[in-house]
Amino acid sequence: MSDQVFAEVSQEALLKIFTIPEAPDSTLGKIEKHLSENLMGFLGERIVAREKPLHEIEQNFRDSSVPEQPRYVSDHTEFLLNNLVAHSVHTSSPRFIGHMTSALPYFLLPLAKLMVGLNQNLVKIETSKAFTPLERNVLGMLHHLVYQRDDAFYQRWMHSAQHSLGAMCSGGTIANITALWVARNMLLKPDGDFTGISNEGLAAGLAHYGYKRLTVMVSERGHYSLGKAADVLGIGRRNLIAIPTDSENRIRTDKLREACAQVAADGGKVLAIVGVAGATETGHIDPLSELADIAAEVGAHYHVDAAWGGATLMSGKYRKLLAGTERADSVTIDAHKQMYVPMGAGMVLFREPSMVRAIEHHAEYVIRHGSKDLGAHTMEGSRPGMAMLVYSALHVMGRRGYELLIDQSIERAHQFAELINAQDDFEVITDPQLCILTYRFIPAKVKQVIAQANAEQIRRIMPHLNALTRFIQKRQRETGTSFVSRTKLTPAHYFREPTVVFRVVLANPLTTPAMLAEILQEQREIAGQAMSLRGALYTELRELGLVREQSR
Amino acid sequence: MSDQVFAEVSQEALLKIFTIPEAPDSTLGKIEKHLSENLMGFLGERIVAREKPLHEIEQNFRDSSVPEQPRYVSDHTEFLLNNLVAHSVHTSSPRFIGHMTSALPYFLLPLAKLMVGLNQNLVKIETSKAFTPLERNVLGMLHHLVYQRDDAFYQRWMHSAQHSLGAMCSGGTIANITALWVARNMLLKPDGDFTGISNEGLAAGLAHYGYKRLTVMVSERGHYSLGKAADVLGIGRRNLIAIPTDSENRIRTDKLREACAQVAADGGKVLAIVGVAGATETGHIDPLSELADIAAEVGAHYHVDAAWGGATLMSGKYRKLLAGTERADSVTIDAHKQMYVPMGAGMVLFREPSMVRAIEHHAEYVIRHGSKDLGAHTMEGSRPGMAMLVYSALHVMGRRGYELLIDQSIERAHQFAELINAQDDFEVITDPQLCILTYRFIPAKVKQVIAQANAEQIRRIMPHLNALTRFIQKRQRETGTSFVSRTKLTPAHYFREPTVVFRVVLANPLTTPAMLAEILQEQREIAGQAMSLRGALYTELRELGLVREQSR
Structure with a gap:
């Protein structure tokens, strides 16, 4: 040794x-x-x-x-x-602006080591003790951030054994599944001889209540975890109904109303309407209050997926963007996104503390009836004490610290959009509402003529531009000095033609305008190397009669 | 500042x-x-x-x-x-022997800080890069531990984009849900016009295949997460059928065969048979090979829940206890249990690399078709790089280091059982098979006469003994020098009367025989303080004519 x-x-x-x-x-x-x-x-x-x-x-x-x-x-x-x-x-690099994983405040690292070393298990008090009240406190603080109930409410419910204001979980996916699990079990609840879906299963529940199917309604920008939820919960992916969005990537409520009416007319039941508060791809926020109205009209559970946008509630200036979230039955927020906590800190919050009863479970050796064990109301079993890191970040940065981070991120995104629009050879595809935007490289000549192109011309040009965008994004990623991600959208101004775009998430406070300018310059240079892709694009443009001379 | x-x-x-x-x-x-x-x-x-x-x-x-x-x-x-x-x-205290959360090897703490600081997100390569091959490697090593396929198998599949040998997840509960999710989707797979349960939902799947219901069969010692899985997946808790166990807490295969026949006779379908490899409450292992035979007979998915027992596969001496695990379609193992990794490291392994296709999903901005992104086959979305800690523990301790830990744990449990049996006033309720056993305090006079008691007398005595056991366990926990947990069993030798017992998990290598003796002595002393509970017990015994004199 x-x-x-x-x-x-x-x-x-x-x-x-x-x-x-x-x-x-x-x-x-x-x-x-x-x-x-x-x-x-x-x-x-x-x-x-x-x-x-x-x-x-x-x-x-x-x-x-x-x-x-x-x-x-x-x-x-x-x-x-x-x-x-x-x-x-280097997810913490200020030039890594492609995904929602960002830099961490350094003070969390020694605390994370402490958390791991203590190795508490939050499923039960016997392996967590003070961590259990702390986690309930964190859920209370986030509940308050969303729902703003009075002090008496929290004094009554925050530490109540039979209730939970939410559930900590490993991430937004489990949070979304948990929310829809609760919604499903509340809808198909015990009734007379029927002992409830939890006990009898989904098919028996549908039969008892006479529903041909359950559906979940969300905009086409909804997160892919909702498809997983529909699959896991037995609802079926085709019953997750994607509603078209308007030119600003927000759900079209007229289309939603039509779709809800259609479901009812066909003998189905709208289980839940999901509002998107910070779309993963574009950062956009649905009209959350109007969705609350519609959910009330059709008698559906109202869930808001604020995995990304939830942190914005801490900004006095931008909180209003999420108006209506407080009317949701359940809300997903990821602390490991714009709350700057390490990976593994998701949350679902429930408006009413008794809603978790729909998924309550017990065992003989833990989470016994009447215990304050958090495991009685979570999808996961054994869980680490991540709540401690959320608690610490909230205390050390304070609401005003977060506000500064959020406000700056959003303003940086607007500045970047202006910078992009000022270029001859780039265009913004979706303007930022939060700190996410999408854009692409488009050769200056193409940019000049594309506004006049008709639907058929766009349909023929787009694959070439898409190939170019893919090429630039991959090459930039491989080069390794900076990273933007990419996705595929269907912008209204391009006749809904599938459009590959760069996607940037500007959450790292160390990202400077100069870096953003360099990223554009690098993309421009990579585009310059894509000779054959550009050649094919210009050939197409000439064939379409949109350009005349030999261009590269 | x-x-x-x-x-x-x-x-x-x-x-x-x-x-x-x-x-x-x-x-x-x-x-x-x-x-x-x-x-x-x-x-x-x-x-x-x-x-x-x-x-x-x-x-x-x-x-x-x-x-x-x-x-x-x-x-x-x-x-x-x-x-x-x-x-x-103090989950790491050698006197904390009540749950499956144990001490950690100290070398994992700096590595955990590194993992948190890197803040990788395993859902996609773009936020994990080398962590993705590492995680696939860990799944390969665990797959090999269970299934022992040849090198060509792992060279072909371990890093294949469209396949996964398993899924890392936050814990055994998500692992069990994932396994049954795969099983459910494979059973109700696309067929002709039917596009599969994933797309059309559970009710449509049952209707297409003509099953009145799906059931999951597991012994009455099965983990409570299986009830959650039955609930979440829409199967229904009452369709999780608890099969009686023999005197050694192993599933009665005769009863299982009867129950499977009954399900089929009633128009249902056995979705899965779950073998328990290390029951949470008693540590016992089902006859895993015979269960594999029955699963093959009835055409059911065979899942082995080895969340606790899986690590035993690393012991040359005790590996045979799990014989038959290699015939399972899927296996759950928790690295945060007897693999001594911090909380948050569950795994499910799949025998065939293509089974995960049943739950595959994609999105436009991540986990695109053909990518090696791990997120395409996991229930969770964003996930931390916990696989690094599993990888490190496997390398630093090696199979032989684990073997030593496992062997010593089991032998310590046998020694403790002998020590308990040697006391006048304690009795073992379930003998250890792995390193878990249950026992209770029983006053010497009661111990002398209880073997002669008939079923009715046991029925009347038991509540008093149960109250005493509860009292001792709670008081000892509150005192805080040591901790055993408790659960409720139905031992055959007590006419299946509900019996509250102390449950100990002897996984901490620092726990010494002297500490175990002290724990018994402390329990004896606490029992001595329980005047009124003991008084009521003796009153009952006198009324039953089992004792005569005034005793305390």
Whole structure:
């Protein structure tokens, strides 16, 4: 053993790895210091990823057997640093603006280590104790952020054993599934001889209530987790009805009303209407109050998916964008998105503390009747104490700290949209409402003529522009100095023709206007290399008679 | 700001908390050191929890508003240390032997901090890169541990985009739900005009295939997550059929065959048979090979819930206890149980790499067709890189390190059973098969006479013994020096009368025989204080004519 840790199969060596190491000068203390320095070095690099193809990285992860012999921690750590960390994605880089995973405030890292070290299990008080009231407190604070009930409400319900103001979960997907699970079980509740869907199953529930099918209504911009929810819950993906959006990517309430009427006319029942508060692809927010009206009219559960947009409730200036959220029966918010908490911190909130009764469950050895065990009302069982990190972020940054972050993000997105529009060879596809926008490169000549193109011409031009956008996005990602993501939209001004776009999420407070300008310049340069794609585009344009001369 | 961190609402202060702190002598460096020392102090304490009632702890977590102003990290840290950490549960204490949450090897803590700091999101390669092959590698290693396929199999499938050998998830509950989700969707698959349950929903699937209902068969010792799965998936809790167990808490296969025949006779279909490999309450393992035969006979999906027992596959000596697991279609294993990884590391493994197709899903901006994004085959969406900790534990401890841990745990459980049986005033209720056993305190005089009691006498005595067991367990937990859990069983030798028992899980390698003896002694002393409960017990015994003299 001497100055190494473990790598020996003996009782003594085993006990040693479970025993508290002695202070910083121990081997483990040195390894920890080395790891910390390496992590800080990694996080400090101003690149997004190193250029190494995936199939090469896979070579390091090909041995399918559990290794027979133990290995020194120091050797293993070196392996990880060289082969895993070095080829991770710098999600905290200010030039990583492609997804909702952003930089973390550094004070959360030592707290995360504390959380992991305590290894509490929130399913039951016996393995969490103070973490249980803390988690209930976090749910209370977020509930208050959304619903603004009075103090008496929270004093009565926040710590009540038979109630929950929501459920912490690993992420927005489980949150959305949980919300629709509750909605489904409340709709097909016990009634006379029928003991409820939870007990008898979905088919019996539909038969008892005389519904041919249940549907969930959401705009075509709804998150893909809702499709999963419809599948898992037995509702069926085709009964998740995608309602068209207006020119600003918001659900068309006239179309929603028509669709709801059609479902009823066919003998179905609208289980839930889902409002989108911060669409994953474009950041847009549905007319949430009007959706609440419609849900009330048709007697449907009203869920708001604010996984991304929920944090905006902390901004005095932009909170109004989410007006109507407080009328939702349930709301999803991800703390690991714009609340800047590490991955694994989703939440669903319920307007009424008794709604979770619809999914309550017990066992003999835990979550017994009358206990305050949080596990009685969650889809997951054993869960870590992530609530502690949410609690800490809320306290250290405060509402006003978050407000500053949110306001700046949104304003940065507007500035970037202006910058894009000022270019001859870029165009904004969806304007930002929150801090998300989409745009694309479009050669200056094409930009000049595309506004005059008719539907048929657009249909023929678009595949070429889409190929170009895909090419630029992939090449930029591979180069590794910056990262934007891409998606496919159907913009009204392009006759709903599928349009591939760059998607940016401007949540990192360290992203500067200069960096954004550089990202555009890099994209322009990559476009310059796409000779054959551009050639094909111009050939098409000439054939369509939209340009005349030989252009590249 | 000076020597404090944040607590100011300004752009400058905000940027600072997202910027890498300068080395160890920074304020955050000092706070980190302080936190680490406190954590080590906490983990070094030889108690399980401090005696403080929950309602007092709740007083610190009553303010339901998001705090308006930011707060110094140092102040917040002090608050957490005094009010959260100090009143957490010492799950790593060698005297905490009540649940499956155990000590962690210390080398995982710096690695956990690294994992959190990197903040990768495993749903897609664009936010995980090398973490994706690593996670596929971990699933491959666990798949190999269970199924032992040859190297060519893993070279072909482990990193294949359209396939998965399993899914990492937050815990065993999501793993079990995922397994039954796959089973359900495979059974009610597309067929002719029917586009499959995933698309059309459960009721349409049942109608198409002509099944009155689907059932899941599991022993009465099955984990409560299976009830949740039956609920969530629309199957209904009453269609989760609890099969009686034999005197050793293993499923009675004769009763299972009868129940399967009955389901078919009534027009239902057995969706899945679930084998228990390490019952949560007693640690017992079903006859897994025979269950595989029955599943094949009735054409049901065969799932093995080895959330607890799966790690035993690493022991050359005890691996045979799980013989038959390799015939399962799917297997649940929790790395945060007996694989000693922090909370949040569940897994489901699939025998055939193509089975996940039944739950495959895509979106335009991530997990596109053909990508290697892991999110296409998981119930959860965004997920942290927990696989890194599983990978690290497997490499640093090696199969042989785990073997030593597993073997010692099982042998310690047998020793403890012997110790209990040697006492005049304790009795083992379920013998250990893995490292879990149940027992209870029973006054010496009662122990002498209870073997002669008939069913009616047991029925009358048992509530008194149950009250005594509950009293001891609660008081011992509150005292805080040690912790055993409790559950309710129906032992054959007590005429299936509900029997409250202490449940111990001997997974912590630091738990010594001396500690176990002390735990018994403490329980004996607490029992001595339960004057009125013992009085009522003896009154009952005298009325039943089982004892004569005045005893206490």
